[in-house]
Amino acid sequence: MSDHETVxxxxxxxxxxxxxxxxxxxxxxxxxxxGSHAAEAFGATTVAKTKVAVVTHGDTGSFWSVFKKGVDxxxxxxxxxxxxxxxxxANNDVSKxxxxxxxxxxxxxxxxxTSVPDASALxxxxxxxAAKGIEIITxxxxxxxxxxxxxxxxxxxQTEDVAGEGAGKVFSAAGAKNLVVVIHEASNSGLxxxxxxxxxxxxxxxxxxxxxxxxxxxxxxxxxxxxYFKANPKTDAFLGLNPDVTVAALTSLPAGTKVGxxxxxxxxxxxxxxxxxxxxxxxxxxxxxxxxxxxAYLFVTNLNTVGNGAPVLTGPGIVNKANAAKVAALAxxxxx
Amino acid sequence: MTTAPDTTATTAAADERLAHVGPFAxxxxxxxxxxxxxxxxxxxxxAWTARQVNWAGDAxxxxxxxxTSAYDGIVAVxxxxxxxxxxxxxxxxxxxxxxxxxxxxxxxxxxxxxxPAIAVVLxxxxxIGCLNGFTVTKTRLPSFIVTLGTFFMLRGLNAGATIKITGxxxxxxxxxxxxxxxxxxxxxxxVWPQYGLSVAVLWWFGLTAAGAWLLARTxxxxxIFSSGGExxxxxxxxxxxxxxxxxxxxxxSTVAAAWGIMTAVNLRGMQSNEGVGREFEFIIAAVVGGxxxxxxxxxxxxxxxxxAIIGMAQIGIISSGWDSNWVYFFEGVVLxxxxxxxxxxxxxxxxxx
Numbered sequence: 056m057s058d059h060e061t062v063x064x065x066x067x068x069x070x071x072x073x074x075x076x077x078x079x080x081x082x083x084x085x086x087x088x089x090g091s092h093a094a095e096a097f098g099a100t101t102v103a104k105t106k107v108a109v110v111t112h113g114d115t116g117s118f119w120s121v122f123k124k125g126v127d128x129x130x131x132x133x134x135x136x137x138x139x140x141x142x143x144x145a146n147n148d149v150s151k152x153x154x155x156x157x158x159x160x161x162x163x164x165x166x167x168x169t170s171v172p173d174a175s176a177l178x179x180x181x182x183x184x185a186a187k188g189i190e191i192i193t194x195x196x197x198x199x200x201x202x203x204x205x206x207x208x209x210x211x212x213q214t215e216d217v218a219g220e221g222a223g224k225v226f227s228a229a230g231a232k233n234l235v236v237v238i239h240e241a242s243n244s245g246l247x248x249x250x251x252x253x254x255x256x257x258x259x260x261x262x263x264x265x266x267x268x269x270x271x272x273x274x275x276x277x278x279x280x281x282x283y284f285k286a287n288p289k290t291d292a293f294l295g296l297n298p299d300v301t302v303a304a305l306t307s308l309p310a311g312t313k314v315g316x317x318x319x320x321x322x323x324x325x326x327x328x329x330x331x332x333x334x335x336x337x338x339x340x341x342x343x344x345x346x347x348x349x350x351a352y353l354f355v356t357n358l359n360t361v362g363n364g365a366p367v368l369t370g371p372g373i374v375n376k377a378n379a380a381k382v383a384a385l386a387x388x389x390x391x
Numbered sequence: 392m393t394t395a396p397d398t399t400a401t402t403a404a405a406d407e408r409l410a411h412v413g414p415f416a417x418x419x420x421x422x423x424x425x426x427x428x429x430x431x432x433x434x435x436x437x438a439w440t441a442r443q444v445n446w447a448g449d450a451x452x453x454x455x456x457x458x459t460s461a462y463d464g465i466v467a468v469x470x471x472x473x474x475x476x477x478x479x480x481x482x483x484x485x486x487x488x489x490x491x492x493x494x495x496x497x498x499x500x501x502x503x504x505x506x507p508a509i510a511v512v513l514x515x516x517x518x519i520g521c522l523n524g525f526t527v528t529k530t531r532l533p534s535f536i537v538t539l540g541t542f543f544m545l546r547g548l549n550a551g552a553t554i555k556i557t558g559x560x561x562x563x564x565x566x567x568x569x570x571x572x573x574x575x576x577x578x579x580x581x582v583w584p585q586y587g588l589s590v591a592v593l594w595w596f597g598l599t600a601a602g603a604w605l606l607a608r609t610x611x612x613x614x615i616f617s618s619g620g621e622x623x624x625x626x627x628x629x630x631x632x633x634x635x636x637x638x639x640x641x642x643x644s645t646v647a648a649a650w651g652i653m654t655a656v657n658l659r660g661m662q663s664n665e666g667v668g669r670e671f672e673f674i675i676a677a678v679v680g681g682x683x684x685x686x687x688x689x690x691x692x693x694x695x696x697x698x699a700i701i702g703m704a705q706i707g708i709i710s711s712g713w714d715s716n717w718v719y720f721f722e723g724v725v726l727x728x729x730x731x732x733x734x735x736x737x738x739x740x741x742x743x744x
Contacts, residue, residue, distance in 0.1 A: 266715070271666055274458075278705075285451060
């Protein structure tokens with residue numbers, strides 16, 4: 056489990072700053088919330104102090120920098136509401152994350168928002184936090200890992216199968232008949248779930264092509280993809296689960312192949328604008344940083360809980376030709 | 392090489408060393424013959440299992456596996472020489488990513504012309520080779536451990552330094568650099584565009600020829616064999632064993648850096664994971680090609696056949712339409728069979744001696 060998560064985190068690191076999130080939408084929601092009369096009424100009474108600790112296994116890479124921007128924005132939006140936010144990024148070091156959680160418990164925070172790269176390692180501190188009545192929200196990874204804790208509220212993230220289903224729908228709508236999904240790591244179950252999700256909603260036939268360690272041999276990957284299309288000439292749609300693999304594959308695909316990818320790198324948005332890539336699936340990690348702070352505030356001040364056991368999905372956000380230019384501009388700000 | 396001292400044979404007629412050996416038997420005794428036969432066997436296997444894509448006759452299919460073989464075969468040349476010289480370099484794979492990222496930082500971040508950037512990257516390769524070579528020869532630690540250390544250092548550098556300098560772990564837009572067009576023509580163009588044959592294949596053939604000549608026809612080639620086979624005796628007869636090994640390490644790192652440059656120019660970008668784990672493919676190509684893991688024996692031509700076997704296996708499995716979830720398994724079976732065939736042929740030939 057921890058291995059898988061580390062690999063995933065490493066991948067996320069490689070994603071670009073140009074993440075993809077409909078920031079306008081979130082800000083609009085936030086503004087409505089803050090501007091409503093109900094909120095004004097809250098402001099008038101003595102608002103309880105909300106102390107939130109955001110503790111993740113994240114690093115300073117491009118993926119988590121977008122996440123952090125979301126936390127920062129929520130903290131500044133809610134500062135006037137007596138919300139204070141502390142953040143720990145453990146850089147894939149589980150013991151550092153555990154230390155961050157213990158620190159949060161000692162600081163008597165009201166709500167902990169944490170990612171779960173390794174459920175067994177985080178079990179002790181989170182159980183202790185729950186015993187002290189601290190509300191727990193999981194973010195990014197960890198769906199279902201701690202829902203047995205009595206103070207567990209909700210998971211905020213993207214589920215792999217739902218993200219895959221999003222891709223399958225787009226290919227169906229584009230009229231594709233034969234899809235190949237390239238799986239670039241042999242032992243990452245999240246990738247298999249994405250492929251299964253795509254298969255579920257795609258109206259044509261779906262095949263998977265496993266290319267182990269594709270990202271460490273991109274030139275060889277190009278040749279293997281070319282060989283696949285030669286052996287399966289009916290294939291008319293390609294889904295890469297990693298942006299580096301997708302961009303490298305473009306030169307190997309027959310003209311007219313419909314291309315989709317997971318995640319963004321600096322090359323993906325220009326390729327979408329040029330029509331070489333049809334769409335990219337984005338998990339909108341800005342929301343994973345922003346929303347838990349808002350949820351924490353609503354819980355502490357108004358006892359609101361979200362989701363009723365179901366996760367709050369931050370993805371799949373879909374970047375295509377229609378919104379690529381706007382997303383590119385937002386990516387420059389570091390919020391996508 | 393392994394002939395026992397002959398004390399009894401006094402007459403020339405009774406001397407087994409002078410016994411007549413036919414050209415066929417002599418060919419079978421070469422370290423690369425087994426690899427050639429293995430490569431032919433793998434080719435014929437896929438010619439049959441991938442007949443629906445016309446594996447044997449389609450130039451596009453030939454290009455696919457030749458390109459893939461070249462991608463392993465180029466770095467496998469110095470790796471084979473180093474192995475014959477008795478050492479390993481586990482940092483050869485990650486070096487591809489390091490040099491590509493360095494090229495990317497110099498061209499896209501410092502806005503250098505690509506040619507001085509290439510020169511600096513090659514010097515970086517020389518420096519890492521010196522680090523490996525001097526550490527191994529001075530400390531007498533196994534090269535397996537020393538280069539494993541270099542592997543981790545470079546891997547950390549790839550992520551850490553790149554994030555520090557560029558804020559991201561991948562670099563794009565190397566094609567914006569001055570002088571890129573000619574570099575692309577030289578390192579990453581297609582020599583036969585309608586079939587997709589990469590210029591890398593020509594580099595592979597050229598480097599293999601150069602390596603084979605170096606090993607078989609020069610004094611340095613003899614030093615490589617003796618340094619790897621019997622280092623103590625070699626030193627006693629005046630072979631500069633340490634210098635030979637250092638030069639081999641430098642060759643390996645520099646060729647890996649050159650391949651990193653070629654990859655970065657081909658992809659027009661680089662990400663920090665590139666090359667990690669590839670060092671084993673280079674070593675496998677050398678071993679399948681008849682190089683002994685213990686050093687002192689092997690062939691550069693055989694290594695090229697070894698790389699061809701790996702390339703054909705990787706492409707052939709896909710061309711044959713076999714379930715790709717089993718790709719590791721099939722690759723293992725093909726490689727094991729090729730090595731067993733190779734060894735069986737060589738043993739037979741040596742017994743016939």
